[in-house]
Amino acid sequence: MDGRPADILIAAWREGDLAARDRLLERFAPELKAIASAQLRRERGVSFSSGDLVNDAILRLVQMGRISLNDKAHMLALAARLMRRILIDHARQRHADKRDHVRVVLNEELDGEQGPDLIALETALIRLGAIDEGLMRIVEMRYFGGMAMGDIAEVTGLSEATLKRRWRTARAWLADALGAQVALDRDD
């Protein structure tokens, strides 16, 4: 286990050190998971916004003195990734247990009433990642992290104009893919 303090790891990650990012993921996964499960338990049966979960989780870490908010955008991106993993795990578990899909209002862009099945979304995202990892990350940050365009721009280093175009592209691709995926699901 990498014993470096969180702020040093974040700085290294900002410099491009992916190993540092993975250390951060390892370190914060248990705490974020605990926070997310607590939320999921409390709000069971009610859809909720994953962006709120992410923000809440980061805040709690700050309140616990585990991290500073100096690197807010990066921490949000990290949390978005973790939240995706946590929500998918959760959805898979429920899927296996109850043959029942978790409905999650993904932040901001997808219609709350007809939010996509999480597992279908995850399948599509994995495909998108294989084609263009950058697009997948943007979706991750926007959908799962509820991140503002400005924060995503900071993490990706893209201009906001470029980012908006990339975002709309990813969204169109995903909307198309999810349409196909729903049909696929029915055949299962």
Place this chain on the structure above:
Amino acid sequence: MTDPATERAALALFEELIDIRESDRDSWIAARTADPAVKARLGAMIAADRISSLGTGAAALAAIGPAPDRVGAYRIIGLIGRGGMGAVYRATRDAGDFALDVAIKIIKPGLLSDQLAARLAAERQTLAAMNHPNIARLFDGGTLADGAPYIIMELIDGQNADRWAKEKDRRARIALLITTARAVAHAHQRLIVHRDITPANVLVTPDGTVKLIDFGIARSADAATTTATDVHGLGRLAARLLPDPDAELAAIIARATAEDPAARYPTADALADDLAAFDQGRVVAAMNGGRRYAIGKFIGRHRGEVALASMALLLLIGALVAVLIANRTARLAEADSAARFEQTRSVAKALLFPVYDKVARVSGSTAAKAELAQTGLAYLEALAASPDAPHDVKVEAGRGFVRLAEVTGGGQAGQLGRYADADALLARAAQLLEPAFAARPDDPATALAYAALRLEQAGTNLYNNNDADAARGQAGAAEAALRPFARTSPDTAALSITAMQTQGDSFGWNDDYAAARPHHERAEAFVAALPPALAAADRVAEARSSNLRLLGEAAHKTQRPAEARRALDAAIAINRQRLAAAPDDPQRLRKLTTSLWYAGVVHRTNERLREARAAISEAVALARRMVARDPADAGGWQMLAITGEVQAQLLADAGDAAGNAAIAAEMLAAHDRLVALAGDAPGARRSRTAALRTQGTNRWYLKDTVGACRIWRAALAGYDALAARGQLSKLDQNNSRPEVAGLVRDLCVGPVPVWRKVDI
């Protein structure tokens, strides 16, 4: 599924295509690729982009289509109105179960494609749960087949407030405003913000019932929207309905619509209260208030200091972001109102207790503390305003107000010196904690909060307002409240010690050290009888060191030098130990400085000059450190003033006129700063005057007769100014003023007074 290369090509083209006009797209695509697979993928993505309700492009501009025949179980029977967002229809229930006419608002498809759709969906649930006679009910909502979101609301047949008001007198208009503000407050307690309070959204039915419509739905999402936005909206509504306000109403409107949100009424209820007060001829808070405005202004002036790079700042940002996000989360979450209430409560708690405590331990954090506290105020008001708030919530809110009093200028801790604000905040805390303690005196948490309030009040009365009798009574009440729990925890033990100490100091402050000493001895005896683990607790050690210092003072003044020295040495030892454990803790720094200062005073009086110089030099250096670290903290200036005063005496004793003048100038500048920070409060002015008196005597001993007389005359003027306001303490009235008056009369005659040896 197509291969990744085709997908990549299609994605790249789509990204560029976004900026191409729709009519040019076919030719543009034809020019860019001939690959039918890429074209097919591109076509699919364009279609998905267009039909997807996610789209933010052309769909948003689409005109409203023809009205649907029905929505859910309702049949559309007419159009009520149309606007930029969509249209509102009248509809009737057509399911054969019961009769109900409703209003259905259908929002243009695509318009809400961004945050709004999510917010609409999220808020619908909370709004539906909101049941208030003056808020139009929301029954249901959803999305039509074409993607248009809709909401089904209570149908209100009424006039809008503007039209209704035309035939009404001022009294009726004020009543409407009060009712509206109370309804808004009800929503705020459930963390729902209306966002657009206008005459058109306040309807009055034929039977006179006020109904607030269009609550918080489908308006531009603005992160800055808070309850203060609605207070502003209510203020504008008042201005519209009351076109010719007299002075008091104008003050109410001005306060509600103040540009700075912090200067507005903290809650919609507070605005309603003030309107009701005006209506009933009672005192209107907006007229004599302005305290919150003053705090806001103060923070505004010190924003630069908040930017000091420090742990405090990080924590502060964390806390403020916590509030913003909690606010946003609260608005979006579909949790029920109880869960929202819980969330607000935990934010207020996190903000005011753990985060505040962490910030308080860092030097240079005064402005940060104030801002933190100020942010918490809004939450506390929200908590306290809830009429059915549980007992422990009221106690928590009360504790929060006591904390705010501490940070905005309490008698004890790091302070900004705004005494008047502390009084107001303590009064608010008392409103909550007095009934809470009366109801549950047997609950330790309640007793602790109540005792903390009484002690803070006592400190403020004694050290800031010169009211020793009131202070003694409050400290006694604190001790009595704690008695059943005094030995159960470090907190109760420490507070008990402070309660006894404060009773002692209420005598010592007015020169009655013989009466003071038994209280300080009582506190020492209490510590001696504590279980060792409790006695060793840091909070207990801290309280004990303060008491030891005052015990030393009382012993010294009652001619018991050995007892005095023992107590003072013990206090210094405790404080050195505590500071060594946390060298950056400003509170510990202050404690050590205080105990060194007082030991120096006692050494000097007992003519142990070497010991006196050593202790005072160390104390002055520590005080300068405190001031340098946080110039906004009155505590540091206070220490510089009192240690500088003794240093000036010691240098005068040694015949060092230049050294005395230098430290005296530094000391008097510190007093000026304190008077300014305290907003001219009597305690600060009294201290400054006492310092002048002493320095005049120093100059006389240095044979600077002109300087001495000038300074004494200034001191005399200071006492007379205090006396004119009825703020001269007994000590000054009986001793200090007559003494200085006598000196001026006897020694300062003629243009150049002649020096002679006198026993001053």
